Amino acid sequence: MRPVTTAEILAVGSELLTPHRIDTNSLHLTDKLNALGIDVRFKGVVGDDPDALAGAFRTALSRADVVISTGGLGPTADDLTREAVAVVLGRALVRDASVEAAIRRRFEQRRLHMPAGNLKQADVPAGGKALPNPNGTAPGIWIAHGEQIIVLLPGPPREMREIYTAHVAERLHARTGGRQVRRRMIRIAGRAESHVDEIAAPIYTPWASSSIPIETSILASPGQIELHLSARGDDLPEIDRALDAGVRSLAEALAPAVFSVDGRSLEAVVGELLHARSWTLAVAESCTGGLVGARLTDVPGSSAWFAGGVIAYANESKLRDLDVDAALLDRHGAVSEPVADAMADGVRVRFATEAAISITGIAGPDGGTVDKPVGTVAIAMRAGQARQVRTFRFAGDRQMVRQQSVIAALEMLRQALIAPL
């Protein structure tokens, strides 16, 4: 059979055609398909309507080797993907006994009543293969259609991802003829996109026309920049060497702002640096209200190096729980370097940790003044003998100010932790 090289991704769900929801599953799938050397040629969003769905699948089958859909496999009356595909392919829906048993078992284990509609999730277009879903009742479905492949996946990201990884990737790989794409990612904190690109562009621009062409793109989010490198071909060791050399030259030029070249998050890197020193960390959060703690504890195993903290949202908490001097608050205001410093000391003493972070700022929309406009944030850091306090003026709305505060605090701590002891 001819190798599959092109894909179309269809996101199914009327809610994805409203101004309130956007399909992001296709980003994950694109990444995975690209890794197999499969190009995504089209992406589409279609509502929960039988005719629209059938039309979208027909169009996709007219122009792509692989058609992958996400969504519309749920138990409700407006989940119609499997029905539409059965119509397009002219196949009957056949109830899969093992899927039916798994659905019944799932409800019994949870001691829940099973609504009758749930059983339609055991229906598979004739000749298709149900792909087990460990996280939900809707299985994925793999259908060979001549030389083409149709894959139906559920919409919830976790279910979609796990079914793809466990049951789709390998099957697709067997059909690609070996061509692959490799990627690298360089993550940078505390620099503006234009500054990063000014340093990076002279380095990566010539790569586009080198013997192993490397594509580079830059992606910015509040407080963080990512450089993405990719190359394709069938000599993987050669491609990997070219990409690794590329990563090395960019990472050297951008050091020390580069915090990871292997996909790790900033919080994971900070955690590993703390753990390597057998240090623990405590946080004192005012305007971020727990965001730093939430992010740190998102890292599995964080209890090894994260002790906890105080959400000192009200000023009374800064006085009572962090031993901030009332005179400091009066003299400098809650958003000030002396108060941030006192908060860091207070939380470090209370939690008896080697490291501490404190954040106090004005996230907006209200509370700004001429001297301290919205976006003013004071951040203090302690790491052993190292101590630092800085005032930032972040741009953007409440959410952006808070996110940038978290990244700036973690980056201050990381800079201290990578310095020699």
Added chain:
Amino acid sequence: MRPVTTAEILAVGSELLTPHRIDTNSLHLTDKLNALGIDVRFKGVVGDDPDALAGAFRTALSRADVVISTGGLGPTADDLTREAVAVVLGRALVRDASVEAAIRRRFEQRRLHMPAGNLKQADVPAGGKALPNPNGTAPGIWIAHGEQIIVLLPGPPREMREIYTAHVAERLHARTGGRQVRRRMIRIAGRAESHVDEIAAPIYTPWASSSIPIETSILASPGQIELHLSARGDDLPEIDRALDAGVRSLAEALAPAVFSVDGRSLEAVVGELLHARSWTLAVAESCTGGLVGARLTDVPGSSAWFAGGVIAYANESKLRDLDVDAALLDRHGAVSEPVADAMADGVRVRFATEAAISITGIAGPDGGTVDKPVGTVAIAMRAGQARQVRTFRFAGDRQMVRQQSVIAALEMLRQALIAPL
């Protein structure tokens, strides 16, 4: 002419088919089109390839009254939208003298050399109308094609938005026959999607064929369900009455699990209920590590009712900062109802608040036991005299367990706050 009622939005650009970029222009356009009563039936993403583009426009013209594209109008060789549309419509590209003059003027004013390619931005498919772009060199283009309309807009959001507002909205409105779309959203916590649908489907299913048909869709995320209702027509007061009646009957059937019918988030609703009683809230978080606090402080003005809290990630913090009895920890373990209860009391006393939430659980991936598997979470709540403690067994990964914990805790508090004092 027949009024236009349906639209397809095409986002053009090969970068939008990578794992790193997503089209968001379509959210803005959907909002604007919906306000005119135009339904977005399909959204597509297509790369900078002449055949792919032509195919995408042909498909779109086969199923929508209005086709709006964004992107691919730039000066470079891979900007091909206008060329593809000219081919699809069988029309020649004609240079528009006034656009050409505007482009030349723009370069002269900036004293920049104009690359020759830029003049192709003055080309318009014969019979089309150039729509001036005050923020760039690429004009938008409006093309009448029989009873259908094609609108080409540049990709940069600011250019796209301004051209739409200044030149497209009014022209489209003249073609809609006055029909508009209205929407409602019902938000529900603490119920499974299938259970919500079992109650809701018998109510909403008949609406699809009522005199003012209402479309209903259901959207689930961990711990939370949304029901979206929409209806269209030209008698707005009548549509609003039908939708409001629909919201009322669903909200009654699903009460008291419905926490908002006006788009407010659970944390915003909880904040308003607290504020109405002039109460303040403190949180004691173990496995959620600050997520509850982060979410509450995402609400602007939350300092009026949120005092702060303790991130008691390590057991020492539960003892020291929340006055949990060491014997309780020994006897029942950190993840237990007695410890959750003691944490809630401890944080309420420390922060001197009327309301408190505490969460202690096993988010995974490690730490589970036979008795207390990953997903076991004990949550305690205090609200004035009301007190409650519950143990949950949440399904899913670390992130999902944490998210469901946050919503369950906020929902327990909300239930107490809506009860009569």
